[in-house]
Amino acid sequence: MRGLSRLHDPAHTGPNRCLPCTAVNGVLLVVVTALVAVASAPWLAVAVLVTGAVLVWQRGYLVPYTPRFAPGIVETLPLPDDWFRNPPQQGSLSDDESVDGGDVLAALDVAGVVRLEGEDVVLEDAFERRWHEEMAALADRSPAALAEAAASIPSVESVEHVRSGGNRWFVVDGRHDLIPRPIVVAELAAVRTLPDDVEPEAVRLAASRVLRQFLEACPVCETELVPSSTTGCCGSPRDAQETRVCPECEQRVLTIPEPDSASEA
Ligand SMILES: [Zn+2]
Incomplete structure (x- = not known):
């Protein structure tokens, strides 16, 4: 399967x-397969179907540059935007939006968790090391044990784990939000x-x-995070947020904050 993972x-x-x-x-692949079956040998059609299916599975699409032209096609279709949107995955242990992002950074600065270098906020090494050790310990816990630990936060009343x-x-x-495991571990x-x-x-x-x-790798499996968006690549760019x-x-680990909001994650 090494060749497949390279794709x-x-x-x-x-x-x-x-x-x-x-x-x-998928629809294009079926059409092409049918044309090959009619015009050529059945074995060639099967080869086209299998190769195409593997490419769609491993690469997300078959026709080169699909993400470049598909948004234009989708925009012209008289269908609701929601059909092309990945489900929003906001979510955090706290839904309290009243805390000012500036106050949070000031508190972290005073406590020696971060230091401000001009426009940049830098995580202090000592805190970062302790935080990552704690994330590694929590990542090893079962979902039930992780839920129990999260429920011990004084302002949190209940935490349940679900599979979906x-x-x-x-x-x-x-709350209605489903919070991804990496976010629970990190927070x-x-x-x-x-x-x-x-x-x-x-x-x-x-x-x-x-x-x-400040996370560059997943708190659960340490895989490097990759850029995404709260809308699919064909979705309307309206309201899309970088994640x-x-x-x-x-699972989503973080959302890049809008320029005027320092507290969103
Ligand atoms: Zn992971």
Whole structure:
């Protein structure tokens, strides 16, 4: 399977797979296979079908440059935008949006978790090391044990783990959001590692959300994160937000904040 993995393109498969691109290419593949079957030998048609299917599976699409022309085609179709949008995967242990992003950064700066270098915010090595150790320890826990640990945060009342779409998710305080496992691991590890003087609890939780912006690898499996978007590659660019996802866990790890919002993650 080594040859297959060389073909693999995480930018258009897994969590980044665009259903319209895949569907359009699937239809084209069937049409081409039928034409080959009629015009040539059946074995050649089978070869075309198998090769095409492997390419769509591993690369997300078959026709070169599909993501470049497909958005234009999709925009002209009289269909709801929602059909072409990956389900929104917002979610964080805290849904409290009232904490100011500037206050969070100031608290982290005072506590020695980050330092401000001009326009840049730099994570301090000592905190980063402790945070990553805690993430590694939490990543080894079963979903039930992770849920129990997350529920021990004072302002969190309940955490349940659920399985959906072949993945593990967490439901906090009965909210509608399904929170990906890497986010629970990252935020819980941050809450447990932050110095005591990052307070009150709402600021600690907001800080744990902001700290996800510093992740370059998945907190669960340590795979390098890949760019994605909250809309599929064929989707309307309206309201799309840039994200980083783990291609291995097939889950979102962070959302790049809009320029005017420092607290979103
Ligand atoms: Zn992962």
